[in-house]
Amino acid sequence: MAKTKEINHKERSHALLSASAANRWLACTPSARLEDEKPDSTSVFAEEGTLAHEIAELKLTKYFHPMAKSTFTRRLNKFKKRELYQDEMLKHTETYLDYIKELTINLEQQPYAAIEKQVDFSHIAPEGFGTADCIIVADQTLYVNDFKYGKGIPVSAEDNPQMKLYALGAYTAYSLLFDIQKVHMSIVQPRLDNISEFEMTVSDLLAWGDEIKPIAEKAFKGEGEFVPGEHCKFCKLKATCRARADQFTALDDFGGKKPPELSNAEVGQVLEKAKSIESWVKALKDYALKESLKGKEIPGWKAVAGRGSRGYVDVDKAFKQLKEAGIDEALLYERTPLTVPKLEKELGAKQYRELLEEPGHVQKSPGKPTLAPAKDKRMAVTNEVSAEEDFK
Ligand code: SF4
Structure with missing residues (x-):
């Protein structure tokens, strides 16, 4: 179909100024x-x-x-x-x-x-x-x-x-x-x-x-100012970067002579910062764990063995033995119905509509209100009911 063929089998490598970064x-x-x-x-x-x-x-x-x-x-x-x-x-x-x-x-x-x-x-x-x-x-x-x-x-x-x-x-x-x-x-x-x-x-x-x-x-x-932001998420310095840390620790500025309670505008600002704080704290924890495992000291923290788990060496062999010992199959397996979205995926949209939605087997209920950033595509909802709707 195309005029020429050009394939580059060179190993993927990165420039200092890579496009992806x-x-x-x-x-x-x-x-x-x-x-x-x-x-x-x-x-x-x-x-x-x-x-x-x-x-x-x-x-x-x-x-x-x-x-x-x-x-x-x-x-x-x-x-x-x-x-x-x-x-x-x-x-x-x-x-x-x-x-x-x-x-x-x-x-x-x-x-x-x-x-x-x-x-x-x-x-x-x-x-x-x-x-x-x-x-x-x-x-x-x-x-x-x-x-x-x-x-x-x-x-x-x-x-x-x-x-x-x-x-x-x-x-x-x-x-x-x-x-x-x-x-x-x-x-x-x-x-x-x-x-x-x-x-x-x-x-x-x-x-x-x-x-x-x-x-x-x-x-x-390598010149210029450090500017933290959303882009820090995949930076190799995401855990230890001072500019990033300063950005979050500057939350203390809300103290001082200001009123004891935050205004709605301040709540908005804190939540905006909190979006990145979560990923920053996770990056810090990952970093501290790696350092602790290397034997380095992170004051107040240490690495410990996590909760272990148990699993079958060979599930088929184990269950065969259980059945031979007379254990009822009903005790060994759980049968749970697939969720509506999973079943729709399995059946395909047409069959799902014909067999489930049209006969009325599916009920749709609105999700619980949840907080989302203002740029979210969904429409904003409130608890306010207009007088007219209330009357109806
Ligand atoms: S973590 Fe620091 S160095 Fe990396 S992009 Fe953010 S501000 Fe810049």
Whole structure:
């Protein structure tokens, strides 16, 4: 389908000013150099994500370029043998593939596609480069697509600096070969049902690049002010950063000569800070545990063994023995009905409607009022009942 094939099998590596950390070093310029001094850490989740990306890469390659079915199956089977492989990876990578298919199916021109392509944006951020999951060029548009396997928080493509840096790198690489007027950026997070898209003109993208260039240069030199905020969440200094700690300890300012009770405005401010305090305290606890386990002292705290657990060595063997000993099966298993959302997922929307919703087996009740940030999409509710409604 596509004109050329370009796959980058280079190990994923990171620049000092990486695109994925751009929201951090753009807001807090000294963070990049300081993070660079800390060792890299990986997690099972990150490794799962890498495997899911490899499967997605294989599927997209097969979609854009001719590949024998036997080659595809052999490569997929190799992934299936990996320790972290889970069947659900097939489903989620399929959602991503479906999105890319939908994106390309109505294009007037035959698309050019590059998968897992290393893009260089060092003309904006010194030594900056990154790996874009899927770049497509067609119909005067540069499509930059990002597949995120995580299921932590939904990420928006709107004005997303990571996406814009990839786009700047891709534009530099392809603008001599193709006429590009527009940039379309998308983030696909199948495990969160999140597909976010954002579009901008090339001139706006280039203007943004010029705007951040001096900030990137400052970040590269490790200069500027520490600015704590939402972006601290994934910073390697998130636990021990003084600027972050100062931000929270400044809550004491509410004392002094002010009235003994907080005003509603102050309650709002404290809750705003509390959103980040929770994750900061968790980061501090994780850090203190690691230090304690290394034998270092954190005054007032120590590491202890957590509550142990018991499990079957081989559940089949154990239950076989119980049954042979005459223990009634009813005693061994619990039978609980699936919840409505789970059953809907199992049955599919149509059957769920026909068998459960339409005959009146499902009752909907409003959720208990809960506090949410003002930007939450749900409508605000109050306990106030209007006189008219009361009368009715
Ligand atoms: S924790 Fe926040 S304030 Fe501190 S260096 Fe990292 S990004 Fe900057």
